[in-house]
Each structure stands twice: as structure tokens, then as C-alpha cells.
Amino acid sequence: MKSLPLPLRLAAGIAVTAVERARDLPTKIAGLPVTVASQALQVSMRVQQHVTELAIKGDEVLAALRPVEEAPDWATFDEDVDDVDHARPAFDRVVDEPEDDPWEQEEQAITVAATPPSAVPNYDELSLPQLRARLRQLSVGDLEEALAHERAGENRPEFVGMLTRRIATVRDQT
Incomplete structure (x- = not known):
């Protein structure tokens, strides 16, 4: 027996696949919102990962261009303070005078x-x-x-x- 032409076989395959998918459609519609939501979350997570990777690369490049400070201006250490008693909060200070x-x-x-x-x-x-x-x-x-x-x-x-x-x-x- 001679095989049928390719376009005819393709059309028959498409028709059968469409019928099978039409039968599965009611079960897939019930899960469609969950599927769409999970795919949207996956895409957003991938975008966030790419943005984070780009930011890390940018930080590395910018860090190479800026020199590192030995001690930032806003940082104070105990050895930097001349009068340690005034640098400490009032409740931490020791009072030598007798109280009332x-x-x-x-x-x-x-x-x-x-x-x-x-x-x-x-x-x-x-x-x-x-x-x-x-x-x-x-x-x-x-x-x-x-x-x-x-x-x-x-x-x-x-x-x-x-x-x-x-x-x-x-x-x-x-």
C-alpha cells in the first residue's frame, strides 16, 4: 500500500491532536490559574536574579574604581575618643560623688x-x-x-x- 501524501498525514495528525486537547481542556482549565501564577512567579524570580547579578557586577566594578577608606568618618572607636567619660551615656558613667x-x-x-x-x-x-x-x-x-x-x-x-x-x-x- 502506498503511503498518503505528507500534507494529508499532517492534517490528520493535527485534527487528532486538537480532539485530544479538547477532551483534556476541562481538567486543564481548573488548574490554569495556578499554572499561570506559578509561571509568572518563575519569570519574576528570574528577573530579580538577573537584576541582582547585574547589581553585584556593578558593585564590583565601582569598588575597583573607588579607594577603600581606612576608617569611615562616621565610625568612632574607644581609642579615638580623648575623654571617654563624656562619650559614654549618662547611665554608664560612674559617679564618685555620694548621692542624696x-x-x-x-x-x-x-x-x-x-x-x-x-x-x-x-x-x-x-x-x-x-x-x-x-x-x-x-x-x-x-x-x-x-x-x-x-x-x-x-x-x-x-x-x-x-x-x-x-x-x-x-x-x-x-
């Missing part, structure tokens, strides 16, 4: 916390918006008294911040 009696300090703090500021007698009962409404009428001394009372008492960050900012504003205005 701690019991006396505690009693003072309790007294300050117990007595509300004279300009705002009901201070402890006020909410933040209520206190904010009264701040414009207070002097720097009154504000500092209220701040000391707050710090000695509940020491609420929002109250302390608001009083501190108001004191700075009043000082700037005068």
Missing part, C-alpha cells in the same frame, strides 16, 4: 506625685484632649509643674510628649 539619701528622694517623688499642679487642680482626672484644651492658658512654670507631676506619677508617654512640646512652643514664642 534615696529615701528622701522617694518621699519627694511621692509628694510631687500626690499634689496636682496648682494651675490644673483636677489634673489626674483629665483626659488627653481635656488637658490639651487647657494648655494654651498655662505659663512655662505651670507647664513644667504639670510635667514634673506627670513624670513622678503615671508617666504616660502621650501626656509627657504633649507637655514637653508645649513647653518648647511657649519658650520659642517668648
Whole structure:
């Protein structure tokens, strides 16, 4: 038997493949969003890898062009500092002077916390918006008294911040 011409055989093969794919289409449609998403993620990961590789190559080239600093300007080391005591935070410094009696300090703090500021007698009962409404009428001394009372008492960050900012504003205005 003589074989059929190539174009006819090709057409038959394409028709059979189209029918097979049409039968598989319902199962492939269900997984299509996952496939598309995974392929998109793969492409984005490849792009990110290429961008990172290019950046690394660029860093290597630029590093060869710039000399390396021995010590950056922003870096400070203990041996670079003349007066080590001033470079350290206050809570790390050793105090050689004898401190006041701690019991006396505690009693003072309790007294300050117990007595509300004279300009705002009901201070402890006020909410933040209520206190904010009264701040414009207070002097720097009154504000500092209220701040000391707050710090000695509940020491609420929002109250302390608001009083501190108001004191700075009043000082700037005068």
C-alpha cells in the first residue's frame, strides 16, 4: 500500500491532536490559574536574579574604581575618643560623688506625685484632649509643674510628649 501524501498525514495528525486537547481542556482549565501564577512567579524570580547579578557586577566594578577608606568618618572607636567619660551615656558613667539619701528622694517623688499642679487642680482626672484644651492658658512654670507631676506619677508617654512640646512652643514664642 502506498503511503498518503505528507500534507494529508499532517492534517490528520493535527485534527487528532486538537480532539485530544479538547477532551483534556476541562481538567486543564481548573488548574490554569495556578499554572499561570506559578509561571509568572518563575519569570519574576528570574528577573530579580538577573537584576541582582547585574547589581553585584556593578558593585564590583565601582569598588575597583573607588579607594577603600581606612576608617569611615562616621565610625568612632574607644581609642579615638580623648575623654571617654563624656562619650559614654549618662547611665554608664560612674559617679564618685555620694548621692542624696534615696529615701528622701522617694518621699519627694511621692509628694510631687500626690499634689496636682496648682494651675490644673483636677489634673489626674483629665483626659488627653481635656488637658490639651487647657494648655494654651498655662505659663512655662505651670507647664513644667504639670510635667514634673506627670513624670513622678503615671508617666504616660502621650501626656509627657504633649507637655514637653508645649513647653518648647511657649519658650520659642517668648
